[in-house]
Amino acid sequence: MRLLHTADWHLGRSLGGHSLHEDQAELLAMQLPAIIRDTAPDAVLLAGDVFDRAVPPAESVRLLDEVLSEIVLRHGIPVIVIPGNHDEARRVGFGARLLAAARLHIVQSPCGEAIPLQGRDGSSATILACGYATPLALSREPSLAGAQFADHDGAFAALAPLLHALCPASGPRVLVAHAFVAGGAESPMSERALSVGGTGAIGADRFTGFDYVALGHLHRPQNLLGGRLRYSGSLFPYSVEEADHAKSVTLVDLAADGTRQIEEIPLSPRRGLRVLTGSFAALRETEGPAREDYVALVLTDPTPVPEAQRRLAEIFPRIVGLRYAAERAGSGAFAPAGAAARVARPLDLFGRFHAEMRGAPLPGEARPVLIAAIEAAEAAGH
Template identity: 50%
Template sequence: MRLLHTADWHLGRALCGQSFHAEQERLLTGAFLDILRETRPDAVLLAGDVYDRALPPADSVELLDDVLQRIVRGLGIPVVMIAGNHDDERRLAFGARLLRPSGLHICDSAMGCAFPFEDAHGPVSILAAGYGTPALLANLFGAEAGITTHDAGFAAVTAHLRGLAPAGARTVVVAHAFISGGLTSESERMLQVGGSGAVSAAHLAGFHYTALGHLHRRQSMAEGRIAYSGSPLAYSFAEAGGTKSVTLVELDAAGNVTAEDIPLTPRHKLRVLRGTLAEVLAMADDPGREDWLQVILTDRQLGAKALLQERYPFVLELRFESPLAMGEAGATPGARIPQDPLEALMAFRAAIGAGDLDGEERAAAIQAISAAMRAEP
C-alpha cells in the first residue's frame, strides 16, 4: 500500500504581517497535486494543524475545500485527516460522517477512529486520532483512566486504537503529538505551558507506521516506523535554508516500511542576510532577490529600512546587531528569546531583578498564559 504523508499546512498563517495564502495556494494546487498524479498513492494522510488557528480566515477554508475536492473527487484518492493543536476539531470535522462515503475520512474524536483499507495483500487499518489536551482526554476516557499529562493521554489513545484494529490487519497510525526526542523549531506552538508536553515513542510499539504531525522538521524514529513529514513550507526564519517535503510511504505484505521524501520548492524562500548595510545592499544583485528576508545589520544607519526596500521587495523583518554603548540599558543584542511563554516571563523577571516566582505566582502565571493561548486568534 502506498500512502502520502503530509502535515502542518497551517492555512491562514502569516509571518511578520505577510500572509502565506498565495504561497500555500500555489504549492497545494500545483506541485502537491502533481506529486499525487505521479505517485498515485492509495491514500493521503494529513496529520493535523490543517489550519493555523481555530477560527481560520474564509479564504483558507475555501482553499482547503478546493484542494480536498481536487484530491478526492478529481484524482479519486482518499484522504485521512485529523485535527492538530492549532485546529478546532469540531469545526474541522463538520460533516465527517456524511463525507466518509465520498473518500474524505475526517477523524471526529480525540479518542481515535479506525478507517478500513485494503490492498492486494489484505486489510490495512488506518487508525487516526486528532490532538487532545490532557483535560479533554480525561473527560473522554473517564476519571478512572487517571489522565493528568500528555503522556498518559497519549497512552490511553494508542491503547484505544489497538482495540479498534481488526486482527491480522497491518496498522497505520495518524496522530498529532510531540514525541520525546523530536527536533523542534521556532514556528511550532508549545503544547504545554512550562514544559514540552512530550510523549513517549514506546506507546507506538507494534504499529507498522505512524504518520505524525506537529514538528515542522522532517524526521523519523524507530527505523522509520515513526515519522514526521514536516510542514510543506518554512514558517519561521529559524527554518530558513531547510528542505521541505512530503513523504511517500510503501507498506509491503508483512508491514515493512520504505519511505521516500519528495521535495517541495516554494516560490519565495525564507532567507536571512547578515552584515553591514553596504554589504547587504551589495548582495541584491545575487539570485534570490525576491526571497522573503530577515535582515540583520551589524551597523546602524538612518533610513536603513527604506534603502533596503529599494533593493529588496520582501524585507519582512529588520534587526540590528550593533553593540550597545558602555553603560547603555537594554537586553544583550542577539540574546535568544525563549519560545515557552513561561520561560520568557522568568527571563524577563531575572533581567529586571524581580527574582523567581513562588508556587502560587507560578500557578497563576501558567493559568493566565494558557487562557491567553486558548483565546489567541
C-alpha cells in the same frame, strides 16, 4: 500499500507581516496534485495543523476545499485528516459523517477512529486517525471514565490500548497523530507549545505496535525509531529558524508484514526564505532571486544605519526580520513578538508564585488540576 503523508499546512499563516496565501496555493494547488499523479498513493494522510488559527481566513478555507476536492473527487484518492493544536476541531470536522461517504475522513475524536483501507494492489491496512489529544480532552471522554492525567505521556499511555482495540487482529496498523514525541528536533519559534510546564512530550515507546506513525507538529522532516515514527514536516519555512529546512512530503510504501520504505518528495516554494548577512551598502547591491524571496537581514555595520529597514525594503519587499550582527545572540528582531514572554510558561509562573507565597514547592497532586485549568483557559482563548 502506498501512503502520502503530509502535515502542518498552517493555511492562513503570515511571515513577518506578509501573507503566505499565494505561496501555499502554489504548493497545494499545483505541486501536490502533480506529486499525487506521479506517485499514485492509496491514501493521503494529513496529520494536523491544517489551519494556522482556530478561525482561518475565508481564502484559506476556499483553498482547502479546492485541494481536497481535487484529491478526492478528481483523483479518487481517500484523504484522512485530523485537527492539530492550531485547529478548532469542530470547525475542521464540520460535515465529517457526510464527507466520509466520499472517502474524505475527518477525525475529531481524541480517542480515534479506525479506517480500513484497501490498496490498489489488493493489500489492506488499518488507519487509526486520532484527533489532537490533550490530557484535558481525554479526561472528558466516556471511555476513559473521567481519569485525570499529569501530562501528555500519561494520557497517551491510557489512550494507546483503546486505539489498538479498534483494529483487527492482523494486518498493518498506521497511526495518524499530532503530538510532540520525545527526541524530536523542535523549531520553537514556529511550533506552538503543546502543553504547560514542559509536560507535552510523549515517549516514543508509547507507540509500540504501530507499523507506521504519521506525525504532525514538528516542522523539520525527521524520522524516529528508524522511520517507524515520522514527521513529514511543514509545507513551508514558517520562521527564520526553518530557513535551512528542505521541505517535502513523505511517501511510504508499507508491506503486508509492516516493513516500510520511506521517500521524501521535495517541495519547491515559488519564493524561498533566506538569511542574508552583509553591510547595508552591500545588501543594497543584491541582485537575483533573493530580491523576491522572504529575507531576514543581518547587518554587519558597526553602528545602526538610519531607517535601514525602510531603505532596504526598496530592494527586498518581503523582509521578515532585521538585526545587527553585533547584537547579543537571540536579542534581534528575528524572534516573533511575545517570544520572551512565552519562555516562562504558566505552570512555571504559578509554581514560582506558590513557592514565594507558601514557602514550599507546588504539591505534585496539584499539578493535574492546575494543568487542566490552564489548558481549559487556553482552549477558550484566554
